[in-house]
């Protein structure tokens with residue numbers, strides 16, 4: 298287990314690196330981690346797929362979790378959420 | 383003969399696509415006195431799993447989907463038909479179960495270890511699914527037995543709502559449930575049952591398929607054929623008495639017959655080794671395929687935690703990478719970076735029904751650009767299904 302990463306206002310409990318993932322894709326990787334994580338965890342996914350900017354927040358909202366932000370990094374984005382229920 | 387006695391042992395756990403290709407590549411690349419090659423497979427039978435997709439529609443003779451592992455391996459590879467019960471990384475040894483179940487277990491020393499042990503299905507992770515499967519209201523085609531039971535269920539089906547859904551992520555062969563839906567629609571039409579059947583495809587994502595370009599191709603086909611597509615539906619629970627599907631997103635639907643992709647986990651041995659994550663996937667370096675933090679231990683195929691499709695093609699391409707890395711280690715030479723780094727390559731076909739298909743190919747850097755479905759790709763897939771035995775396990779391609 299790597300050390301938790303700290304971004305502006307959250308400590309990430311689990312991060313999945315889905316850069317270069319076209320199939321199953323970053324959102325699938327995130328859903329996989331969300332399903333297995335305990336309630337309350339802060340989870341993040343790294344994606345280099347431009348489609349994620351729309352898909353990931355939309356799914357988080359649909360599932361009723363808390364979207365904590367998208368952070369643009371070099372050539373990829375870190376999406377952060379909290380599993381609230 | 384001193385060097386023969388001291389030659390290092392490479393142990394491969396699993397004789398599926400990845401393990402078999404790797405063993406045969408190593409047998410070609412390394413001389414017999416350079417390394418002992420051992421492959422351990424619990425069943426001794428090599429299965430061609432992609433054929434299971436066609437079994438429910440009578441589109442495949444089950445006898446063509448299985449061969450003895452021994453017949454696919456080069457002579458110098460030592461095959462143990464046995465289950466690896468324990469991996470001890472401290473002493474670099476494996477404990478093998480006695481195949482008869484009565485004799486003593488056997489210990490096997492290794493210098494290099496490769497996990498090619500695949501994935502297993504875990505229906506028990508969706509509450510209600512084991513009961514629904516036992517009751518016969520739910521079916522799956524991720525085992526040969528399951529696919530054959532589904533064939534009987536479809537044969538007996540006359541009308542109602544068929545739901546095709548995904549019970550867990552990740553699962554093998556991401557296009558398979560969509561392909562199944564297309565094949566099912568064509569099958570129902572052929573049997574004159576289409577008008578009496580409501581058919582729904584449940585996608586875990588905001589569109590029909592994970593890859594946008596493939597989705598753009600699949601969505602109109604679903605609509606054209608009257609297949610309802612429900613998005614953002616990740617199945618979490620089944621009420622087998624009321625025949626209800628419930629989703630992570632808080633929705634509920636009724637079905638008459640459910641075809642579900644069961645949740646998958648990494649092979650039990652990966653989990654028991656203490657090296658895997660909570661779902662049994664081995665944390666694997668995306669380029670070198672070494673198990674993270676474990677020198678001399680590699681993973682390939684479905685058992686890895688890599689963000690690529692769990693597919694035979696990925697296992698096949700990864701085998702070449704591990705073979706190069708192991709050959710370099712044994713010969714104490716540097717790794718050829720072109721051959722010894724996995725670039726995320728995957729290649730697969732997607733059946734779209736009515737004897738048409740498309741082809742999906744990509745790697746970490748290049749997204750897929752699937753061509754318009756056509757008869758040509760379907761034919762190519764049909765030929766591949768037959769040619770598999772001659773091309774893939776012997777590592778001819």
Ligand SMILES: Cc1cc2nc3c(=O)[nH]c(=O)nc-3n(C[C@H](O)[C@H](O)[C@H](O)COP(=O)(O)OP(=O)(O)OC[C@H]3O[C@@H](n4cnc5c(N)ncnc54)[C@H](O)[C@@H]3O)c2cc1C
Pocket residue numbers: 395396397398399400401422423424425427428430431432433434435464465466467498499500501523524525554555558649650651682683684685692693694695696697729730731
């Ligand atoms: C319905 C369906 C359709 C598919 N379609 C396609 C397709 O079109 N294209 C494609 O590329 N892929 C497809 N796949 C996926 C493909 O079959 C798998 O991804 C592939 O088999 C993975 O190879 P592997 O070597 O990692 O594992 P496997 O081929 O599953 O082999 C693992 C082996 O390890 C053995 N094993 C496990 N644990 C132990 C132990 N403890 N001791 C000893 N032996 C052990 C198992 O018995 C097995 O023989 C499909 C799969 C299914 C189910």
